[in-house]
Amino acid sequence: MSQRGKLPPSEENRAAxxxxxxxxxxxxxxxxxxxxxxxxxxxxxxxxxxxxxGALGLAWWLLAVAAGGDAYAHAAACLASPFGxxxxxxxxxxxxxxxxxxxxxxxxxxxxxxxxxxxYRSGYTVAILSVVFTxxxxxxxxxxxx
Numbered sequence: 001m002s003q004r005g006k007l008p009p010s011e012e013n014r015a016a017x018x019x020x021x022x023x024x025x026x027x028x029x030x031x032x033x034x035x036x037x038x039x040x041x042x043x044x045x046x047x048x049x050x051x052x053x054g055a056l057g058l059a060w061w062l063l064a065v066a067a068g069g070d071a072y073a074h075a076a077a078c079l080a081s082p083f084g085x086x087x088x089x090x091x092x093x094x095x096x097x098x099x100x101x102x103x104x105x106x107x108x109x110x111x112x113x114x115x116x117x118x119x120y121r122s123g124y125t126v127a128i129l130s131v132v133f134t135x136x137x138x139x140x141x142x143x144x145x146x
Contacts, residue, residue, distance in 0.1 A: 036123040044101050047094035054091040092137055097130040 064075035078084050104122050107113050113122050 036120055036127075040101060040123045040126065044098065047098045047101075050090060050094040051098055054094065057087070057091070089134070089138060093130060093134045096133045096137070097126070100126045100130055100133075 061075050061079070064071040079088060104113070104126055107122075113119060
């Protein structure tokens with residue numbers, strides 16, 4: 001051990017430190033190519049943030065419903081606008097994607113789907129089903145029910 005309490009670098013660490021390549025997989029772009037796994041991880045984090053913001057929006061809407069009158073009319077007008085519908089579509093996509101990807105992670109927690117082809121297959125399945133389910137939700141919602 002050195003004077004500061006750190007272990008001396010191993011041969012592997014020394015080789016990695018001498019290499020000029022970045023060692024972080026989060027350095028996408030010129031150093032790493034995009035992979036479904038990194039995109040899905042990033043999207044899972046972003047949809048989690050979107051759900052948090054959406055929960056604040058839901059609380060705002062519930063307060064407007066409770067207040068009634070002009071407050072509710074204003075909230076309803078905001079949500080019925082094209083921008084409001086775009087935000088609601090994004091929120092519903094975030095909810096569907098986060099749910100499906102969460103199920104994927106639960107399957108991993110019990111030890112299923114760790115082979116590379118299965119990881120890629122489940123990633124593409126989650127992405128495709130998220131789009132399909134969100135479009136179906138909006139199709140039925142805009143039609144006026146099931």
